[in-house]
Amino acid sequence: MSNAWSPTRLIDVKNRTASREIFVDRDVYRQEQEQIFARAWLFVGHECQVPNPDDFYVSRMGEESVILTRDRQGKLHVFLNTCRHRGMKLCRHDEGNTRVFSCPYHAWSYSTDGALVSIPGELFGVPGYKKYYHEELDKQEWGLVPVPQMINYRGTIWATWDKSAAPFEDYLGSFKFWLDSALDHRDGREGGSVVLVGVQKWRTNCNWKFPATNFVGDAAHVIAHRSVDMVNLNPSGTEGRRDERAEGHAAFGWPDLGHGGLGFTSRPEEEFPRIPSFQKYPHVSEYLIQSAKAHQKRRAGKIHQQGKGTIFPNMSFHEDQPRTIIVHHPNGPTQTEFWRYYLVDADAPTEVKDTLRHYYMTYSGPGGMTEQDDLENWASATEASQGAVARRFPYNYQQGLRYSVPYEGLPGAVWCGERVTEQNQLIWLKRWAEFMEARDWDQLMRRAPVSNDVAFPLKIVR
Amino acid sequence: MDGVPKGFEAQALRLDVEDFLHAEADLVDDRKFDQWLALFSEDLQYRMPIVRNIAAPSIANEYLSGPLDVSWFDEGKKLRRPWHAPSEHGQFADTAVTHYGRHVVRKHTGHRRKVAGRISQSAGERDDGGLAFGDAVEIAHDAAYGRSGSFLAWFNAASLRSLI
Numbered sequence: 090m091s092n093a094w095s096p097t098r099l100i101d102v103k104n105r106t107a108s109r110e111i112f113v114d115r116d117v118y119r120q121e122q123e124q125i126f127a128r129a130w131l132f133v134g135h136e137c138q139v140p141n142p143d144d145f146y147v148s149r150m151g152e153e154s155v156i157l158t159r160d161r162q163g164k165l166h167v168f169l170n171t172c173r174h175r176g177m178k179l180c181r182h183d184e185g186n187t188r189v190f191s192c193p194y195h196a197w198s199y200s201t202d203g204a205l206v207s208i209p210g211e212l213f214g215v216p217g218y219k220k221y222y223h224e225e226l227d228k229q230e231w232g233l234v235p236v237p238q239m240i241n242y243r244g245t246i247w248a249t250w251d252k253s254a255a256p257f258e259d260y261l262g263s264f265k266f267w268l269d270s271a272l273d274h275r276d277g278r279e280g281g282s283v284v285l286v287g288v289q290k291w292r293t294n295c296n297w298k299f300p301a302t303n304f305v306g307d308a309a310h311v312i313a314h315r316s317v318d319m320v321n322l323n324p325s326g327t328e329g330r331r332d333e334r335a336e337g338h339a340a341f342g343w344p345d346l347g348h349g350g351l352g353f354t355s356r357p358e359e360e361f362p363r364i365p366s367f368q369k370y371p372h373v374s375e376y377l378i379q380s381a382k383a384h385q386k387r388r389a390g391k392i393h394q395q396g397k398g399t400i401f402p403n404m405s406f407h408e409d410q411p412r413t414i415i416v417h418h419p420n421g422p423t424q425t426e427f428w429r430y431y432l433v434d435a436d437a438p439t440e441v442k443d444t445l446r447h448y449y450m451t452y453s454g455p456g457g458m459t460e461q462d463d464l465e466n467w468a469s470a471t472e473a474s475q476g477a478v479a480r481r482f483p484y485n486y487q488q489g490l491r492y493s494v495p496y497e498g499l500p501g502a503v504w505c506g507e508r509v510t511e512q513n514q515l516i517w518l519k520r521w522a523e524f525m526e527a528r529d530w531d532q533l534m535r536r537a538p539v540s541n542d543v544a545f546p547l548k549i550v551r
Numbered sequence: 552m553d554g555v556p557k558g559f560e561a562q563a564l565r566l567d568v569e570d571f572l573h574a575e576a577d578l579v580d581d582r583k584f585d586q587w588l589a590l591f592s593e594d595l596q597y598r599m600p601i602v603r604n605i606a607a608p609s610i611a612n613e614y615l616s617g618p619l620d621v622s623w624f625d626e627g628k629k630l631r632r633p634w635h636a637p638s639e640h641g642q643f644a645d646t647a648v649t650h651y652g653r654h655v656v657r658k659h660t661g662h663r664r665k666v667a668g669r670i671s672q673s674a675g676e677r678d679d680g681g682l683a684f685g686d687a688v689e690i691a692h693d694a695a696y697g698r699s700g701s702f703l704a705w706f707n708a709a710s711l712r713s714l715i
Contacts, residue, residue, distance in 0.1 A: 187606075288621070446619060456624035
């Protein structure tokens, strides 16, 4: 790759193509760590993973390990999981409970406990502090590195390394309604969901942008799941791998923000059809029917918003079948570490949770029917895009473009009335290029003009 | 342990189990899915728990095998049967679909011969202390056979420890 590359050249919005370099090249990957993963809002975990004081859960933000922990006052913190002394990975467990994080290398020890330290994450104890450091080590200066911004959004924990990043809800825009549709209780209460215990973590040899742009609303890859559809995974025992959906299920993308997915046209709660589901499992079917009734009653007079998709850059979620969150952590230019979580209503009956759990695992994860199809596609596409010759030929994103128009029901969103279109993938890639150009947050949030900006190609109305 | 074969008897059982595993592998490799499925007990629980890296005092909870814990997979015979229905209906006629047929079965056998390798390749490998997926599937099979002479693919940390 030449030194003269520019993100806008790699992503050609006008011709609707993307260079293969962005899926395989090491220099592009290194820039992504700086321009995207050190700046964008990233999913860290769920508050239910650290319910008690001193609980911790080790997660990732991009390539880097972070610790999510709850202090003794109940406040949540996210720290970079590295010792300030020699960079040792401070906490090497996946989760647990501790008052003090003590480094296995030279025992520098850090705490969030106000009784031990004055700043959460401060250096609490260092061997030889008196005798060998002569008490001249500034313990506050050498504490753990905290994220400058984090938020607990309906139970989900998000953080960014950029203190000037736009507030999380501005970053989401009206796409937040769809995230809400995954996180809110089936009966319409705000939040009310938890993740089941057990995060599926695995690595696949594909670039992280394959899953991100697949889940952003690629409805054309259904052919890949032909085997799953043939064996009828459908929880009502009919055809396909999911229950029948309400009409008006289409692709919506947010050109200014990079998010997108498949979801339903906006309509009053009372008009959103509740189609019976999980009919092979009457206890689940009944639970969902009763919850939907309560939902309709609770939100009467409001607009029903529901969908699934990708939040730029690397968190994807599904709001119902299967109700899940997946994070695509970059792990080198040609490897992704996937972390998949499964959502249920916190107070759903045990047998309902159990049936949903079985369906989720059968559908998703590396042992799941559907996920394996996708993993093979992404790994094979990554492999076949690495050659010197293969790299000369860009990918094509021309399906359905210039047919999109603004959608009034979701401010900032566009659609073309179809499920099958590549508008969302191009929207995501356009956002990728904007971050990679090192635009500042005023430019990223459309508060300041950009000279070389290329508008997302909407339908030309004559 | 009471009732566990020892000495020559144990060696003979081990050979039986190995022969059985190879015969089972042949059924899958030859795509004789109905015969393969018939090997399973009705009360089959086919589960591979997620292993966590946790501190030594909690090590008993290393394997997530609680009733509502997420696993790599956790299925019974009833859940497995529909996946093989297309083969019974003879729908895998053309080459492309035959490939899909193998694919379906491969997904859920975790077979120790051809199949485990391909799952491992597909699922990727954890090199930071977690089990590689293919390896773990093989261990699951070993553990299943160790617990019972008949095919009962339930395994847990205890049966795992008794075998390796």
